Amino acid sequence: MPVGVGTSLLIILLVAITTFATRVVPFLLFPKGKEIPPVIQYLGKVLTPAVIGMLVVYCLKATPVMEAPHGIPELIAVAVTAGLHVWKRNNLLSIGTGTVLYMVLIQAVF
Known part of the structure; x- marks a missing residue:
């Protein structure tokens, strides 16, 4: 319509x-x-990591670990994303690199 x-x-x-x-x-x-209320300050500190955690769980919940490739591309992409973020502290760089790496792994390697 x-x-x-x-x-x-x-x-x-x-x-x-x-x-x-x-x-x-x-x-x-x-x-x-x-002054910003303490509850709002607390939420400002904890909501970002909580949302990122929920997104990671959501993205990995259907990973087929019992059949080939046994979640290896996901594990590599998550490890690279986390390592790059710890090293560079740049969300765009780490998420972008992890996404591109994952796409290359599932399209060309596995």
């Missing part, structure tokens, strides 16, 4: 407003000079 031009523009407008609102609300709730 095709969507009309008016509906498409309305959807784009609502998505833009929602995205803008999610960026502005923290500045309204916690203006400069106002």
Whole structure:
């Protein structure tokens, strides 16, 4: 079922407003000079590693370890990604390199 031009523009407008609102609300709730509550500070520290951990589990949950190649490409890619991140501390570099390495491993090597 095709969507009309008016509906498409309305959807784009609502998505833009929602995205803008999610960026502005923290500045309204916690203006400069106002102390950030300890709970929010705690969440700021723990949520990023928690989300990364959940993504790793989600990505590796269907890894076939009982059949060839026994999860070897995944293990190599995760090890390289983690090692590169510990060494360089660059998210884009480590995730990008790990993704490209994994694609090369499953397409050309295994």
